[in-house]
Amino acid sequence: MKYLLYIAVVSFMIVSCDVLSSPSQANYRSHTVQKGETVYSIAKKYGTTRKEIYLLNPDAKNGVKENAVLVIPSTDVINSSGAVTFKTHKVRRKETLFSIAQLYNVSVEDIKRYNKHLYAKQLKKGEKLQIPKSVNANNTTGETNTTSETSNTGSDSKSYKVKPKETKFGIARMYGITIAELEALNPNLGESLQIGETIQVPSESVTNEATLDTEKYTFYEVQPKEGFYRLKVKLGLSEEEIVSLNPYAKEGLKEGMILKIPKDEVASNDTVSTVNLETGLSNKSEKRIAIMLPFLLNRAQGDSVNNSEILKNERTMRIALDFYSGVLMATEFAKDQGISVTVDVFDTQASAGKVGSIISSNNFDTVDAVIGPLLSSNVEKAAAALKGEDVPVFFTTK
Structure with missing residues (x-):
């Protein structure tokens, strides 16, 4: 586990978020x-609009990329350090966390923060939630800000x-939103749309058409925790193929995103028989x-900005970190099944020589299996070196 903490720090940089602190940037x-x-x-x-974001970040009009830093007006953001009061909300049929957040002009994370069970459990009809309401700092009478009971679509939407x-x-795909976001904009939307029906949609679209050739293509809704790697395994489509059909996906996938994919891919994958190994x-x-992956920590520097650039440019490092995250998920699943797993993590530095050094300087007698090392030449080196130890090497290639 020598590099475990360092790897966690590098992984954290991908999703870090900083808050400006100088007085002149208070807003x-x-x-x-x-x-x-x-x-x-x-x-x-x-709680702002795309227009306001574009005004402060003109380059965002061409799309935003992972790790890009945007300046955001903070007027409508709930200040968690200030006084907060709550309103009780009883969950109704078909409501989602997103639609409730829209109703009260707060974020989904704000709701989860004060209803901790939602981090682990699904929303249920009839349950009561504590919805935070920020106190108006300029209100000298002690009254709290009131929140409208009706959904406010705001100036960042239009009729369609x-x-x-x-x-x-x-339509959700056309405007780059999820079904939940579309329903939040239109609380009274039925199960299906009616021709001529007027609905609210974002003011700008990300594609030109809301229909597709149903003989060749179909829609696919991205599931929780699905990334390009999982879709490659599930659908047989590479990241490049997905982005070519869905240009807006170049900014990354998110839960609920609607994708256009070839119909043959879904049909062929639907017919594959599955075996539940858990039973x-x-x-x-x-x-x-033992996990052997090319984390390339020898190229990491003390400067977090430079490390972020390295992550952007080093595809091998990104794949290794994604794969490592999957391994951690698998070990957690194993623990849930009553299997204790000890994981030793080694950085191969994408070098066959380093692989040989790792094996020669560590005891693999008690190792049940090796996962990695990702690169074909390194896999061959590991398999040859461990042949006498009778240790299987499971690998995936880049």
Whole structure:
């Protein structure tokens, strides 16, 4: 576990977010774009509009990339350090965290912060939530800010008349939002859209059409924690192929995003038989796994800005970190099944020589399996060196 803490620090830089602190910037804050975020989702998060973000960040009109830093007006953001009062909300049928957040002009994270069970459990009809309301600092009478009970679509939306063959999926994709976000803009929306029906949508679209050739293509809704790697495994489509069909996806994938994909890919993957290996678990003795991946920590520097640039430019490092995150998820799942797992992590530095050095200087007698080392030449080196130890090497290639 020698590099475990360092790897965690490097991974954290991907999703870090800093707040400006100088007095002259008191009305603004900085936001580091996270994977899957769009200008629209960021605007909603901070209770502002895309127009205001574009005004402060002109380059954002061309799209935002992961780790880009935006200046955000902080007027409508709830100040968690100030006095907060609450309003009780009873969850109604079809309501989502997003729609409730929109209703009270707060973020989903604000709701979760004061309703801790939502971090682990799904929202249920009939349950009561504590919704935070910030106290107006300029109110000398002690009255709190009131929040409208009706959904406010704001100036960042417009009316749209539904055309023939258009669906929720198509319109959500056209405007770069999720089904939940579309329904939050239109609380009274039915199960299906009616031709000629007028609905609220974001003021700007990300594609030109809400329909597609149903003989060749279909819509796909991105599931929780799905990234390009998982879709590659699930659908057989590379990141480049997905982005070519959905240009807005170059900013990253997010839960609920609607993608246009070839129909054949879904059909072929739907017909694949699946086996639940979980039901066959019998040997639950403690396991020791060695992880060998090219984290390239030898190239990391003390300067976090330079490290962020390295992450952007080093595809191998990004893949290694993503793969490592998946390994950690797998070990947590194993623990849930009653299997204790010890994980040793080694940085191969993308060098076959380093792989040999790791194996020769460490005891692999008690290791049950090696996962890695990602690069083909390194895999061959590891397999040859461990052949006498009878240790299997499981690998994936870049």
